[in-house]
Amino acid sequence: MTFTPTIRDVARKAEVGIGTVSRVLNNSPSVSEVTRQRVLDVIEELNFTPNPIARRLSSGTTHTVAIILPNLTSPSLVERLRGVQSALADSDYALVLYSAETTERLEELFNTIPNKANADGILIVSIPPTDEHLEHFSKSGVPIVLIDVKEPQLDHVFVDDTIGGEIATQHLIDLGHTNIAFISDPIDTLFSFGAMKNRLQGYKKALRKAGIKFNKGFHVEGLPQAEIVKNLTKDLLRTPNAPTAIFAASDAHAIGVIYAARELGIHIPKELSVIGFDDIRDAEYLNLTTVRQPLFESGHDGIDLLFSTMKQQNGNKPRSIKQDLEIIRRGTTATLQ
Amino acid sequence: MTFTPTIRDVARKAEVGIGTVSRVLNNSPSVSEVTRQRVLDVIEELNFTPNPIARRLSSGTTHTVAIILPNLTSPSLVERLRGVQSALADSDYALVLYSAETTERLEELFNTIPNKANADGILIVSIPPTDEHLEHFSKSGVPIVLIDVKEPQLDHVFVDDTIGGEIATQHLIDLGHTNIAFISDPIDTLFSFGAMKNRLQGYKKALRKAGIKFNKGFHVEGLPQAEIVKNLTKDLLRTPNAPTAIFAASDAHAIGVIYAARELGIHIPKELSVIGFDDIRDAEYLNLTTVRQPLFESGHDGIDLLFSTMKQQNGNKPRSIKQDLEIIRRGTTATLQ
DNA sequence: AGCACTTATGGAACCGGTTCCATAAAAGTT
DNA sequence: AACTTTTATGGAACCGGTTCCATAAGTGCT
Structure with a gap:
């Protein structure tokens, strides 16, 4: 034609x-x-x-970077993706997007994508690989960078979530709170990633340091959807001796908390302090106090790491970039009345 | 190795x-x-x-679908992307993502991506091509589907934004409002897409039908970022004879409006009614009345259209899918006191 | 048995680039 | 002038699949 x-x-x-x-x-x-x-x-x-394909075949390079992330629903993941996309726009690499909504799909992706013929490099976001995966990755010979996962065997970009959990909780303690709840993703499911567990550790650590006893009932687990979290929070706030402060393990969780309080007529921050985690876009206009992690930047850093590994032929020892966490004080936390 | x-x-x-x-x-x-x-x-x-690349070269098919969208910032675009991604997950097609943040980048993408060697099919979201683009697209011979653009020369998925603007405005009129403002993206810039213009038309049409005179000062333009819209809205609400209802051309705009009202101590919906457009995720927990358009579904429909075109060798006449709009009544609109 | 027709199979040619070796022409050296 | 070196250039071989044509073996029919 x-x-x-x-x-x-x-x-x-x-x-x-x-x-x-x-x-x-x-x-x-x-x-x-x-x-x-x-x-x-x-x-x-x-x-x-x-013809790019002919070029790829003969040169043995795909001029392509693949990214695998758990979903496109979570604002923090999208923000990281934006960072990757923006870093890639200047290069002449194409970005192939894979979303692993189910465990089966994830398994399939982890088995097929890492292949020199598929991509010159791979970014994996917020998904910790198993030892089996790691072995397969290494056999494939494709440079791989993990974002939001601390895995010493591979290049990775990460934050110290334990410290994040600790400073968030400490912030509430500093404001005089002692009844502090923690709302997070379900921990210990297959898909859950280490971050949540570490934030919980940090939460417990801060409590311990302050001599506050950890109360099992104050750790609530649910997926970060406003409706789910709202209901969990309502239940929590209706208990006698309800918490005066809530550490939400993500801003998405915090949104649910805010809406629960609004519906119960509980004033934030006068009657309830809320701190989130991530500092997604919404956090600003919600005026949400939160622990900021550099989401967009993590995408950039991931690409930097990946490109530098792609350039050097032989695998040096894995490198890692640790990003800083920072409390952003806004309007949802206040001293205990 | x-x-x-x-x-x-x-x-x-x-x-x-x-x-x-x-x-x-x-x-x-x-x-x-x-x-x-x-x-x-x-x-x-x-x-x-x-080796997939060798396979592609010899078979002349890339097993790849490219998607071009204006950015990854707008929640409605991300939601459409999710729909595409989900529809593609079942197939063995890979999704290559391009975001056209600037006009130059867009020009570059439009000139290079439509090429049989690059992708078997292309989705273009919320970007109206010029006649020059259309000619180039047609020459390339690659099936292309537009989402959120009504362009008779190409397959497309669309909604009737004029009607959308009309029913949104009519909803406010039905509630007794006559002082109704309209906040939208800047209209008539290069990057603006027809949707905004049509919603404006619908807005005017509803006013006309109700015998309300269009007030130029009541049409405010700004990018859908909470901070920008918040300030524009504040200015608007401070004028004498301020509007009692605002039609925000997107839910993202509506969020700015809500925060402006909150800061000015204006109660929604008692003192101010707000209706948005899109029904993005946030709309639900903001309890925002809005005009729902099927965002996720538009991605699915786009892929359906694309695949069916890819299967039949020769280009039949362009087909289009018109999606329905629907008012979702929530808590931000009420009868005029 | 002889012939036509299937069914399996091998492998050259091809897809459209890149790379490398051979070679011709130009420039430099003594 | 004879020889070496440099610079430009042509094109075969190659990347790793698919496709198609030729051919061998098997099957059925008269």
Whole structure:
């Protein structure tokens, strides 16, 4: 239907060899100015664009980065994806997106994507690989960077979630609170990632340091959907001796908490302090106090790490980038009345 | 470093021809059961996986769908992307993601991506192509589907934004409002897409029908970022004879409006009614009345349209899917006191 | 038995680039 | 002038699949 010229057509018309055309395409210095111009003219005339697939096959490089993330629902994941996308826009690498909504799909992706023929590099976000996966990854020979996972065997970008949990809780303690609840993702399910567990550890650690006894009933687990969290929080706030402060393990959880309080007519921050985690976009206009982690930047850093590994041929020892956490004080936390 | 077997290695080891191996790989019926099993055994033994790039080159198909969207910031775009991603997860097509944050980048993408060698099909979301683009698209011979753009020359999925604007405004009129403002993206910039313009038309139409004069000062333009819209809205609400109802052209705009009202101590919906557009995730927990458009579904429908076009070799006439709009009454609109 | 028709199979040619080796022409050296 | 070195260039071989044509073996029919 449409005629697509090849490098051979260009060569014929410009009366040069195919090697010369290829050299012009790749800016090889060993082409005379006259020839180069002639070839360029023909390329222009035929409206020729090199077939990327043929290029990939012969050069053995895909010019592609794959990213695997658990879903596109969580704002924090989307924010990381934005960072990756933005870092990649300057390069001429394409981004192939895979979302692993189920365990089976994840298994499938982990088994098929890491393959030199598929991508030159892979980013895996917020999914801790098993030892089996790690072995397979290493066999594949494809550079892989983990984001939001601390795994010493691979390059990774991470934050210290234990400290994050600790400073969040400490912030509430500093405000005079002692009845502090913690709402997080279900911990200890297959899909749950270490971050939640570590934030819980930090929470417990801060309590311990302050001499506050950990109250099992004050740890509530549920997926970060407003409706779910809202109901869990309502139950929690209706108990006698309800908490005066809540540490939400993500801003998404915090949103549910805020709406629960609103529906119960409980004033934030006068009657209830709430601190979140992430500092997603919504946090700002919700005026939510939170522990900020650099989401967008994590995408950038991941690409940096990946590219630097892709450039050096042989695998050096894994590197890691630790990102800083910071409390952003806004309007949802206040001293205990 | 890592030995990657090819189809020829498999052929040698199984003592068959390469053609036979290829036939086994592609489930061709004309391979005897004995041979098939022998080949499969060797494939297993060598841990052979066919190189997708080689396959693409020789078969002339990329097994890839590209999606081009204006950004990953807008929740409605992300929701559409989710729909696409989900529809694609069942197929064995990979999704390549391009975000066109600037006009130059968009131009670059529109010129390079539509190429048979790049993708078997392309989805373009919320970006109206120019006539030049359309011509180039058609020359490329790649099936293209537009989402959220009404363009008769191409397959597309769309909603009637004029009607959307009309029913939103009518809803406010029905509640007794006559001082109704409209907040939207800047209209008539290069990047703005027709949707906003049409919602404005619908807004005007509803006013006209109700015999309300269009007040230029009541049409406010700004990008849908909470901070920007908040300030614009504050200015608007401080004017004498301020509106008693606001039609926000997107839920993202509506969020800014809600926060402006909150800061000014204006009660929603008692003193101010607000209706949004889109029904993004946040709308539910903000209890925002809005015009729902099927965002996630638009991604699904786009893929359906694309696949059906990809299957039939020759371009029939462009088809379109019109999605329905629906008012979701929640808590931010009420009768005029 | 002889002939036509299936059924399996091998492998060359091909997809459209890149790379590398061979070679011709130009420039530099003594 | 003879020889070495450098610079440009052509094109075969290659990347790893798919496709198609040729051919061998098997089956059925008269």
